Structure formats: C-alpha cells, structure tokens
Amino acid sequence: QVQLQQWGAGLLKTSETLSLTCAVYGGSFSDDYWSWIRQPPGKGLEWIGEINHSGSTNYNPSLKSRVTISVDTSKNQFSLKLSSVTAADTAVYYCARVPGAGIAVDGVDYWGQGTLVTVSS
Amino acid sequence: SYEVTQPPSVSVSPGQTARITCSADALPKQYAFWYQQKPGQAPVMMIYKDTERPSGIPERFSGSSSGTTVTLTISGVQAEDEADYYCQSADSSGTYGVFGGGTKLTVL
Numbered sequence: 001q002v003q004l005q006q007w008g009a010g011l012l013k014t015s016e017t018l019s020l021t022c023a024v025y026g027g028s029f030s031d032d033y034w035s036w037i038r039q040p041p042g043k044g045l046e047w048i049g050e051i052n053h054s055g056s057t058n059y060n061p062s063l064k065s066r067v068t069i070s071v072d073t074s075k076n077q078f079s080l081k082l083s084s085v086t087a088a089d090t091a092v093y094y095c096a097r098v099p100g101a102g103i104a105v106d107g108v109d110y111w112g113q114g115t116l117v118t119v120s121s
Numbered sequence: 122s123y124e125v126t127q128p129p130s131v132s133v134s135p136g137q138t139a140r141i142t143c144s145a146d147a148l149p150k151q152y153a154f155w156y157q158q159k160p161g162q163a164p165v166m167m168i169y170k171d172t173e174r175p176s177g178i179p180e181r182f183s184g185s186s187s188g189t190t191v192t193l194t195i196s197g198v199q200a201e202d203e204a205d206y207y208c209q210s211a212d213s214s215g216t217y218g219v220f221g222g223g224t225k226l227t228v229l
Contacts, residue, residue, distance in 0.1 A: 060217055107154035107170075
C-alpha cells in the first residue's frame with residue numbers, strides 16, 4: 001500500500017513562490033513517476049507535471065516557465081515550486097503516483113490528501 | 122493547447138445506464154483514464170488504459186474506445202455513483218497529461 005503525505009504553506013501573497021513537498025511511504029520509489037495536479041475551487045483538475053527517481057521531468061506547457069519539480073531519493077520525497085503566483089494559482093494541490101512510465105501511459109493510482117493554497121494580494 | 126472535451130453534465134435515473142464521453146484528437150494513439158471525484162475527496166481511478174478496471178472497482182463501470190472518442194459507461198447506476206467524472210489523456214507526443222473539464226453525474 002502506497003501513502004503520500006504532503007505539506008507546505010497554505011497562504012501566499014501575489015508574486016511569491018509556492019512550495020510543496022510530498023513524502024512517499026510504501027511501494028518502490030524508483031519504479032514510478034511522481035506527479036503534481038491541482039484543482040481550483042469549484043473547477044476541474046489540471047496536471048502540472050511529473051518526475052521520476054532519476055530527475056527526468058515533464059511539465060504542462062502552460063505552466064512550464066514557472067514550475068520546478070525536484071526529487072530527493074534519499075528521503076523518498078518530491079517537491080513542487082511554482083514561482084510568481086497570482087490569484088489564478090489558488091487551488092487544492094495534490095501530489096500523486098503515476099506507476100511505470102508516466103502520465104501518458106499509466107495514469108494516477110494514488111493521491112495525496114491535497115493542500116489548499118490560497119494566493120491573496 | 123491540447124484539449125480533452127467532456128459534457129459538463131449527465132443525468133440518469135437509478136438503475137439506468139449512464140454514458141459519459143470524452144473526445145480528443147490524439148485518443149486513437151494515447152490511452153484514456155477515468156477518475157471519479159466526490160465532494161471534498163481526492164479522485165479515484167475507475168478505468169485505465171481505455172478499458173481496464175482497477176481491482177476493487179465495481180463491474181458496472183466499463184470503458185470503451187472508438188476513434189477520437191472514449192466512453193465511460195455505468196450500468197445500473199446507483200445513488201452512490203453521483204459524482205464528478207474526469208477523463209485524462211496525453212498530448213499526441215505523450216509528453217504531458219491533460220484532463221478533461223469534468224462531467225457532473227446526477228442520479229435523479
């Protein structure tokens with residue numbers, strides 16, 4: 001059984017950098033891709049990006065210029081940084097596991113509990 | 122940007138069959154995945170790789186694919202199936218993931 005536990009600041013001001021971390025318990029960290037997905041209040045899901053244990057990343061083109069996803073294999077953790085946030089970045093952010101070869105091939109099978117990040121001016 | 126299109130809402134009476142469609146240009150060569158999300162909860166995968174059902178998902182949930190459209194079918198809909206359903210696929214190169222806008226299933 002895989003568990004994902006995420007944490008990070010929940011309230012930011014415009015232009016600050018969002019930072020979230022997700023710890024993975026169980027499973028094999030090196031076998032899978034690890035993803036970030038967000039959901040604005042009352043709206044749909046948006047895929048942000050993914051990373052594997054070797055640091056290979058894929059990003060949503062619409063967010064790529066502001067997003068960095070990194071991995072710490074010694075702690076079985078991965079992190080999200082989103083720079084220059086605005087109110088449009090207010091959302092619940094989920095970390096998630098994508099087994100195998102990435103989001104295009106295997107989808108998401110485990111999700112973190114979600115973190116509401118609110119951006120205010 | 123690449124788009125995955127779903128109807129905003131579908132309504133069905135209990136015991137009837139609900140069909141939720143998802144359309145995208147690259148679906149003939151990219152897999153589709155379906156997720157169910159209930160209020161205040163994280164999504165749950167219901168169908169993967171177009172037609173496969175994860176363990177623990179009821180048999181009344183099934184997926185099919187035809188050209189640029191995939192369909193999630195819920196046979197014998199139950200009240201507990203009322204939720205938002207999201208289709209997810211990838212762009213034509215398989216580089217990044219894309220979610221559809223979601224479909225709210227209402228059980229009348």
